[in-house]
Each structure stands twice: as structure tokens, then as C-alpha cells.
Amino acid sequence: xxxxxxxxxxxxxxxxxxxxxxxxxxxxxxxxxxxxxxxxxxxxxxxxxxxxxxxxxxxxxxxxxxxxxxxxxxxxxxxxxxxxxxxxxxxxxxxxxxxxxxxxxxxxxxxxxxxxxxxxxxxxxxxxxxxxxxxxxxxxxxxxxxxxxxxxxxxxxxxxxxxxxxxxxxxxxxxxxxxxxxxxxxxxxxxxxxxxxxxxxxxxxxxxxxxxxxxxxxxxxxxxxxxxxxxxxxxxxxxxxxxxxxxxxxxxxxxxxxxxxxxxxxxxxxxxxxxxxxxxxxxxxxxxxxxxxxxxxxxxxxxxxxxxxxxxxxxxxxxxxxxxxxxxxxxxxxxxxxxxxxxxxxxxxxxxxxxxxxxxxxxxxxxxxxxxxxxxxxxxxxxxxxxxxxxxxxxxxxxxxxxxxxxxxxxxxxxxxxxxxxxxxxxxxxx
Amino acid sequence: xxxxxxxxxxxxxxxxxxxxxxxxxxxxxxxxxxxxxxxxxxxxxxxxxxxxxxxxxxxxxxxxxxxxxxxxxxxxxxxxxxxxxxxxxxxxxxxxxxxxxxxxxxxxxxxxxxxxxxxxxxxxxxxxxxxxxxxxxxxxxxxxxxxxxxxxxxxxxxxxxxxxxxxxxxxxxxxxxxxxxxxxxxxxxxxxxxxxxxxxxxxxxxxxxxxxxxxxxxxxxxxxxxxxxxxxxxxxxxxxxxxxxxxxxxxxxxxxxxxxxxxxxxxxxxxxxxxxxxxxxxxxxxxxxxxxxxxxxxxxxxxxxxxxxxxxxxxxxxxxxxxxxxxxxxxxxxxxxxxxxxxxxxxxxxxxxxxxxxxxxxxxxxxxxxxxxxxxxxxxxxxxxxxxxxxxxxxxxxxxxxxxxxxxxxxxxxxxxxxxxxxxxxxxxxxxxxxxxxxxxxxxxxxxxxxxxxxxxxxxxxxxxxxxxxxxxxxxxxxxxxxxxxxxxxxxxxxxxxxxxxxxxxxx
Numbered sequence: 001x002x003x004x005x006x007x008x009x010x011x012x013x014x015x016x017x018x019x020x021x022x023x024x025x026x027x028x029x030x031x032x033x034x035x036x037x038x039x040x041x042x043x044x045x046x047x048x049x050x051x052x053x054x055x056x057x058x059x060x061x062x063x064x065x066x067x068x069x070x071x072x073x074x075x076x077x078x079x080x081x082x083x084x085x086x087x088x089x090x091x092x093x094x095x096x097x098x099x100x101x102x103x104x105x106x107x108x109x110x111x112x113x114x115x116x117x118x119x120x121x122x123x124x125x126x127x128x129x130x131x132x133x134x135x136x137x138x139x140x141x142x143x144x145x146x147x148x149x150x151x152x153x154x155x156x157x158x159x160x161x162x163x164x165x166x167x168x169x170x171x172x173x174x175x176x177x178x179x180x181x182x183x184x185x186x187x188x189x190x191x192x193x194x195x196x197x198x199x200x201x202x203x204x205x206x207x208x209x210x211x212x213x214x215x216x217x218x219x220x221x222x223x224x225x226x227x228x229x230x231x232x233x234x235x236x237x238x239x240x241x242x243x244x245x246x247x248x249x250x251x252x253x254x255x256x257x258x259x260x261x262x263x264x265x266x267x268x269x270x271x272x273x274x275x276x277x278x279x280x281x282x283x284x285x286x287x288x289x290x291x292x293x294x295x296x297x298x299x300x301x302x303x304x305x306x307x308x309x310x311x312x313x314x315x316x317x318x319x320x321x322x323x324x325x326x327x328x329x330x331x332x333x334x335x336x337x338x339x340x341x342x343x344x345x346x347x348x349x350x351x352x353x354x355x356x357x358x359x360x361x362x363x364x365x366x367x368x369x370x371x372x373x374x375x376x377x378x379x380x381x382x383x384x385x386x387x388x389x390x391x392x393x394x395x396x397x398x399x400x401x402x403x404x405x406x407x408x409x410x411x412x413x414x415x416x417x418x419x420x421x422x423x424x425x426x427x428x429x430x431x
Numbered sequence: 432x433x434x435x436x437x438x439x440x441x442x443x444x445x446x447x448x449x450x451x452x453x454x455x456x457x458x459x460x461x462x463x464x465x466x467x468x469x470x471x472x473x474x475x476x477x478x479x480x481x482x483x484x485x486x487x488x489x490x491x492x493x494x495x496x497x498x499x500x501x502x503x504x505x506x507x508x509x510x511x512x513x514x515x516x517x518x519x520x521x522x523x524x525x526x527x528x529x530x531x532x533x534x535x536x537x538x539x540x541x542x543x544x545x546x547x548x549x550x551x552x553x554x555x556x557x558x559x560x561x562x563x564x565x566x567x568x569x570x571x572x573x574x575x576x577x578x579x580x581x582x583x584x585x586x587x588x589x590x591x592x593x594x595x596x597x598x599x600x601x602x603x604x605x606x607x608x609x610x611x612x613x614x615x616x617x618x619x620x621x622x623x624x625x626x627x628x629x630x631x632x633x634x635x636x637x638x639x640x641x642x643x644x645x646x647x648x649x650x651x652x653x654x655x656x657x658x659x660x661x662x663x664x665x666x667x668x669x670x671x672x673x674x675x676x677x678x679x680x681x682x683x684x685x686x687x688x689x690x691x692x693x694x695x696x697x698x699x700x701x702x703x704x705x706x707x708x709x710x711x712x713x714x715x716x717x718x719x720x721x722x723x724x725x726x727x728x729x730x731x732x733x734x735x736x737x738x739x740x741x742x743x744x745x746x747x748x749x750x751x752x753x754x755x756x757x758x759x760x761x762x763x764x765x766x767x768x769x770x771x772x773x774x775x776x777x778x779x780x781x782x783x784x785x786x787x788x789x790x791x792x793x794x795x796x797x798x799x800x801x802x803x804x805x806x807x808x809x810x811x812x813x814x815x816x817x818x819x820x821x822x823x824x825x826x827x828x829x830x831x832x833x834x835x836x837x838x839x840x841x842x843x844x845x846x847x848x849x850x851x852x853x854x855x856x857x858x859x860x861x862x863x864x865x866x867x868x869x870x871x872x873x874x875x876x877x878x879x880x881x882x883x884x885x886x887x888x889x890x891x892x893x894x895x896x897x898x899x900x901x902x903x904x905x906x907x908x909x910x911x912x913x914x915x916x917x918x919x920x921x922x923x924x925x926x927x928x929x930x931x932x933x934x935x936x937x938x939x
Binding site for chain 2: 126274291292302326327330333336339340385408410415
């Protein structure tokens with residue numbers, strides 16, 4: 001396989017590019033898997049600024065373009081990490097580096113106003129690691145409590161929020177897994193009631209805001225800021241993602257979402273295959289980890305490897321995620337295993353790209369390789385899901401980003417033990 | 432050190448205290464052997480295994496012994512591999528059941544030297560948490576085998592991933608957690624029906640954050656720091672050394688008693704002494720009953736075993752500086768470390784690890800869950816292999832154990848991406864013969880070589896692919912897993928009857 005080589009074509013002849021119109025980049029000769037359609041062989045993808053301007057089969061690179069020879073490579077949209085606290089956790093067991101949930105055990109389990117954006121650390125060393133393996137955006141997600149807070153869609157490039165924030169409130173996150181049930185009183189009914197009361201209060205707040213401000217309402221169960229966020233979810237500003245495992249719990253959540261009139265997304269859904277038809281009928285997408293196949297808890301005794309394939313067969317839209325923020329580089333391994341268990345490869349790719357963009361409301365800009373879309377894309381050495389390939393080049397908002405990580409720098413530092421800086425190897429010996 | 436070398440210190444002591452030669456034969460003066468430990472009473476030679484004559488024909492045979500054979504033949508019968516080679520080298524014996532594996536790949540059964548299956552089973556609830564005896568940071572007397580639940584639903588899922596042997600370890604909450612259990616995954620009703628015959632004992636120890644978090648942060652008791660950790664190992668092994676000395680003294684005493692006894696018995700026989708006389712006179716006096724051995728301590732016994740090299744130390748340790756320190760502590764106290772587990776910083780001291788022949792059991796890419804796991808690099812295993820150290824890809828996870836082949840592929844790929852040319856045979860060793868070495872069972876299993884246990888996996892495609900699945904798994908020649916015909920035995924008791932109310936949708 002030939003390396004993707006960068007050549008500057010006719011740069012002397014090209015019209016001088018102004019700062020506003022940088023030279024286009026053309027990725028030529030690769031196979032494009034666009035995320036929402038058939039593969040394009042011998043493709044030419046042209047990027048200008050932060051956008052894709054054209055995708056054609058066998059097309060010519062525009063004059064003055066930087067041309068990347070991508071023959072033998074596979075090009076996909078950048079992957080999107082979901083349901084993980086990227087940027088909110090550096091070292092799992094060091095609380096001072098963890099902002100995915102309040103540390104206090106006694107914190108109120110309803111934290112709708114907990115916002116990822118306040119804690120997001122764009123200089124986290126986890127971000128370059130995810131990026132090196134083709135992840136270009138994340139829906140960074142809070143955890144804990146019964147209502148965990150709101151997630152945000154961020155691009156994995158830039159040291160300040162103004163450069164990387166795409167959607168400040170991507171979704172409101174609710175936990176009705178074992179942890180959330182515990183926080184909601186320790187029984188399914190108590191947790192659902194707590195949730196029901198919070199949404200009912202938010203609806204009242206939404207309908208009678210002026211009365212609330214005049215203290216003219218009955219006592220409400222949650223704080224003003226929480227009311228505000230939940231009221232936005234009721235208004236359809238963003239979906240409500242509910243973490244839930246057990247098949248019958250999923251049915252209860254479907255009914256609950258119908259009753260409350262919120263736009264529902266399921267997460268986890270280890271037993272989703274058992275109620276796939278009902279999930280599909282409600283047109284509810286599912287965020288899942290395909291490799292999860294252990295009866296690890298009583299709430300997921302029927303977890304199985306082909307959950308993704310069975311849900312897809314029933315017509316459920318899927319988003320694939322992985323264990324946590326540190327493991328985002330293994331999104332593609334999750335997808336590959338889903339394919340090995342029967343999920344069509346194009347659906348698995350969509351589950352990492354277009355489906356998250358659609359579910360979190362940014363599909364006008366993200367999720368496919370098409371003219372007008374944000375140029376987040378990845379050039380792979382081959383099959384993007386295979387454990388023997390890697391990302392050769394990653395573009396975020398049209399820029400080829402460095403694939404260096406703290407880990408690659410440690411590798412470089414120790415690659416040759418003879419060259420490790422003095423002091424890291426002890427004193428030199430006299431002859 | 433040979434694992435079988437029993438009590439060499441005691442033998443040396445016996446020679447030194449021998450005294451003047453006696454009329455009796457030297458054999459009579461052999462120091463008494465310590466009484467066997469309860470779990471040592473199992474037969475050392477396992478009964479012969481019965482399994483049919485099977486030939487796997489036409490596959491790509493990856494031996495993990497340096498050779499990959501295209502269009503190969505693997506013959507097994509009665510629990511052992513009879514022949515492994517190319518079709519023109521290995522005749523298919525008459526009467527063999529021939530399984531056509533052309534287009535498929537054959538490897539040794541995979542070995543995971545770091546598992547908690549059976550002691551931290553699924554479902555993971557209070558009632559099933561049996562892996563960490565966290566009442567004392569030093570509990571070398573514990574044995575994972577005593578807690579192992581053979582009905583853990585995680586076990587058959589590991590078999591479906593091509594895993595045939597695991598080491599079940601106590602957790603890392605304690606400095607010294609106890610003995611690992613080496614089990615083969617032909618499932619049984621009790622651990623005794625699964626234990627690897629003749630495997631040496633192993634000992635789980637743990638460095639770093641876990642013990643000090645459990646005791647120091649959790650209970651305000653020692654160890655609270657890494658100083659406390661190392662002091663804990665030193666104190667425990669010193670106890671073991673003194674315990675061993677107690678046995679030496681007993682043996683010397685016993686020998687001296689034997690001499691007195693012989694002298695006395697001879698004198699009685701010669702009529703020089705009348706045993707019934709009130710006054711024994713000038714002759715030797717009755718030495719009385721034999722001196723009793725010191726009180727047995729199962730934990731110190733195991734630590735002494737580590738010093739004597741018959742117990743293989745499995746040391747949980749992440750940081751390079753701590754691993755280097757532990758090699759030195761081992762030298763001070765006289766024990767060797769067989770494998771560092773997790774060891775994400777092993778690459779920093781790979782020269783040291785190669786020189787001391789300490790193996791490294793680690794992951795492909797896990798990192799960041801605690802500070803001592805922060806310096807993971809993807810090239811750890813490739814760099815270790817390049818430096819001549821023994822690399823092992825372990826799981827420590829009932830999820831990851833199902834995909835050891837993919838994890839090895841990722842580490843191999845990371846090496847290649849960085850320009851370190853790792854071969855598939857080298858990567859296969861990370862999950863077969865190298866963990867077998869860490870467990871001291873490498874002469875029995877871990878590669879496809881005639882005479883070894885018939886632990887074999889047939890993969891539907893190259894196992895270093897995310898799409899590869901095990902089609903057939905043989906353990907001791909028994910076909911324990913067949914993807915096309917799921918073995919109902921491989922559904923554990925726990926799972927029986929959980930699906931009575933489910934619609935019969937899809938196959939399980």
C-alpha cells in the first residue's frame with residue numbers, strides 16, 4: 001500500500017491565495033465511504049477552508065490545490081464518540097481530574113442543569129489519543145445521578161471553546177440503569193416517580209413561568225436551573241437520552257417518553273433485541289456497545305453479541321459507542337465486532353458518523369462526506385474497522401491535524417534506550 | 432530455579448549438622464520431609480485422557496513455535512498432539528476423523544495468565560465477589576481455587592474466544608493476595624475437575640495504588656504509602672525465612688533425636704540398658720518421643736515456596752520504577768518474579784526485564800483509569816519483544832478475554848505503525864506460549880508441537896482480524912466448542928431457565 005503523499009501542485013502558477021480563501025486540498029484516488037451511500041472508488045474529495053466542496057469519482061483536482069495521493073486508502077467521515085465523558089476525566093481514580101459528575105455522594109440526583117461545557121478540558125491528553133484513531137467529534141456526556149445533565153457536541157481540535165464547540169446542549173441525560181435506580185431511591189418505581197415529578201414540575205414551570213417568578217406556584221421538586229433545562233427538553237430543544245438495560249425497563253421508558261412527550265434516545269439497551277420491534281415502532285434510536293455480551297448484572301442477563309444486528313434488522317437506528325473516554329480509539333473495534341456478528345458494514349459506519357449527527361441535530365454539517373459538510377474526515381490504511389489498519393491522516397474542519405499524542409511522545413522518548421536523556425537512565429559508568 | 436526443588440535449605444542444613452558417622456546407614460539419617468500440605472495430596476500424575484483420533488487437514492497452521500505451515504495437518508488423540516506439519520510431512524492416520532479446515536487457521540489454544548473469572552463472576556453482585564480477602568494486606572494462605580465458581584457464565588464466552596487455559600488470580604487489594612488457580616476451560620462441576628494437572632503453584636502480589644488505597648485511604652491502616660507496601664513485602668518474606676529456619680531447626684533436632692534413639696535402641700538390644708530399670712545407669716537414656724515439627728502456616732509455606740522457586744510470583748505492578756524496585760526487593764529476600772502484570776511502563780526498563788528474564792503481562796492499550804496507568808504506550812509489547820523480553824497479552828477482564836486475538840493484533844499493528852516489525856508468530860506467542868511460560872506450563876501446552884496437550888483452536892479466518900471467530904475449540908483433545916453446533920453444556924446452570932418467558936427469536 002502506498003503512503004498518502006502530499007504534493008504541492010503548480011503552487012507557483014496558482015493565483016495568490018488570500019487569507020480568506022486558503023488553497024483547496026484535494027484527496028485523490030482513495031475509496032470514499034461517504035456514510036450515507038455507496039462507496040465511491042477513485043474518488044476526489046476537495047476541501048476548502050473548513051468545508052468539503054466536492055466529492056466526485058475520478059474528478060480532477062482544482063488548480064492550485066494541495067493534492068494528497070490517497071490510492072489504496074479508505075476515506076470515511078470522522079467518527080463521533082458518544083455517551084463518554086471525553087474532556088471531563090483525565091485519571092479515572094483521581095477526583096480532582098474528574099468533572100463528569102459531582103463528587104459528593106449526597107448530591108441531588110436531579111442535575112439537569114449540570115453542563116458539560118463548564119467542565120470540558122480541551123487540553124486533555126485523551127483528546128489526541130482519540131483523534132489519532134479517527135475520532136473527530138465527541139458528544140461529551142455527564143454521568144451519575146438520576147438526571148445527569150446536558151452533553152455537548154465538540155470537535156476535537158482547538159484549545160478554546162469558541163473554536164471547538166458545535167452544540168452546547170446536545171441532549172439531556174437520564175440514568176435508569178442500576179446506578180440511576182439506586183440514586184432515584186433504589187427501586188424502579190421510586191426512580192421513575194422521581195423523574196415523573198421532575199418533568200411534571202418542569203411542564204408546570206414551562207406553562208406558568210410568570211407565576212413561578214411571582215412565587216405563585218405550588219412547591220416544585222427541583223431547582224430553577226434544573227426546571228429550565230428540563231423544560232427545554234419538553235419543548236423539544238434536544239433529545240432525552242435514557243440509559244437503561246433490562247428489556248421491560250425499556251418498554252417502561254418508551255411509555256414514559258410518550259407520556260411526557262419528549263424525544264427519546266436509548267443508551268445501553270443491552271436487552272434491546274428482546275423488544276426491538278417496540279423500539280423500532282417508536283422510532284427511537286439506540287446508543288450501544290456491540291461487544292457487551294455478558295450477563296454482568298441481573299438487569300442485563302440477556303446481553304448478547306448480536307444485539308446490534310438484531311436491533312438493526314428490526315429497523316432501529318443505531319449509534320455505536322465504547323466503554324469510556326480513554327477507550328474511544330476502540331470505537332472501530334466495536335463496529336468491527338458488530339459487523340462480525342451480523343450488522344451490515346455500512347450501517348456500522350453510519351452508526352459512528354451520520355447517525356450521531358442526525359440524533360444530536362447537526363446532520364446539516366456533520367456525518368457524511370458530501371459537498372457543503374464540515375471537512376471532518378479520516379484517511380485509513382484500509383478497512384477502517386480492521387485491527388490491523390490505522391488512520392494515516394485525520395482532517396478536522398479542513399485541517400490535517402497532527403497524530404501525535406502524549407503516548408507517541410513517550411514512545412519517541414524511550415524508543416532508543418541509549419538515547420534516553422541522561423538522568424533518566426542513571427549515572428554513566430566510568431570505563 | 433526448578434519448581435520441583437523441595438526444601439534445599441533444609442538439605443544443606445542437614446549436611447552441616449551431620450555429626451560423626453553412625454553405624455546405621457545414611458538413609459536413616461535423612462531429615463524428615465515436612466508433612467504434605469492438604470492441597471498437595473492430589474495425584475501428581477494425572478490419569479490418561481481419552482479423546483478420539485482427529486486430524487485437522489488443510490488449514491494454515493500457526494504453531495507459536497516459530498513456524499507457520501500452509502496446507503497443514505494437525506493430528507491429535509487421547510488428549511495429546513501426535514503430529515503437526517505440512518501435508519507432505521504428516522500422514523493422516525487410518526481411522527482418524529478428518530476435519531477439513533482448508534481456508535481456515537489453526538492455532539494453539541489461547542492462554543490468559545490474568546483472569547478473575549470464577550472469583551468475580553457474572554452477574555457481579557455482592558454474593559459473588561470472592562476475589563479479594565481484604566481483611567489483612569498479607570494473605571498468602573488464600574487460594575483462588577477455593578473460591579472458583581465453575582458455573583460462571585463468563586467462562587463459556589471465553590472459550591468461544593478460543594481460550595483454553597486461564598490463571599485465576601486473587602485481586603490486587605492486598606500486597607500478597609494468595610495463590611492463583613490454573614484451570615483449563617473444559618468445564619467441570621468443581622475446580623478439581625478443571626485444574627491444570629501438575630501446574631506449579633503461583634502467588635499473586637500487588638504493588639502501587641491498590642493496596643495503599645484499600646488500607647491507607649480506605650481504613651487508615653498500613654500500607655498507606657508505597658513505603659508501607661515494600662515494608663509489607665519485606666516483613667512477610669522475613670517471616671517466611673524465619674519460618675523456614677524453624678523447620679531447619681526441627682529437622683536438625685529430629686536428626687539428633689534419631690541418633691539418640693538409635694543409640695538407645697542399640698543399647699537396649701545389646702542388653703546394656705534395661706528399659707524397665709528405675710535407674711538407667713551409665714548407658715544412653717531414652718530420648719522420648721520424636722520432636723514435633725513447628726506449627727504449619729499455609730501462607731508462610733507459600734512465601735517460602737516462592738523463595739525456593741517452586742511457587743511462581745505474579746506481581747501486579749504498573750510503574751517502571753516500582754518494577755525495578757521489586758526486582759531488587761526480590762533479590763534481597765531471595766525470591767524471583769516470574770511475571771509483572773499490567774506493567775504498562777515495562778518499555779522503560781525493557782533491558783532490565785530481559786536481563787532478569789522477568790516476563791511482562793500487559794494490555795494492548797488500556798490506560799488512564801488511575802495515575803499509575805497513565806504512561807501506557809501502544810508499542811509496549813512490540814518494544815519488549817524487540818528487546819528480547821518475554822511479552823504477554825493478558826486480559827484482567829471477562830470482556831477482553833473473549834478477544835485476546837484482536838488485542839494481540841492491535842499491539843502488533845501498533846508496532847508495525849511505529850516501524851517495529853512484529854511477525855504474526857511473535858504476536859501469537861503473546862497469547863499462547865509466553866503466558867504458558869509465566870505459569871510454568873510451557874512444556875505441556877502453549878504451542879502446536881507433537882507431544883503437547885491437544886489444546887487447539889480452528890479460526891474461520893486469520894485470527895489477527897476483527898472479523899475472525901473461533902469455529903472449533905479443542906481442550907485435551909475434547910471438542911468443547913463448535914460454533915456451528917453450540918454445546919448445551921456450555922450454557923451454565925445460572926443461565927438455565929432465565930429465558931422461559933422470551934419469544935423464540937433468533938438463536939442464542
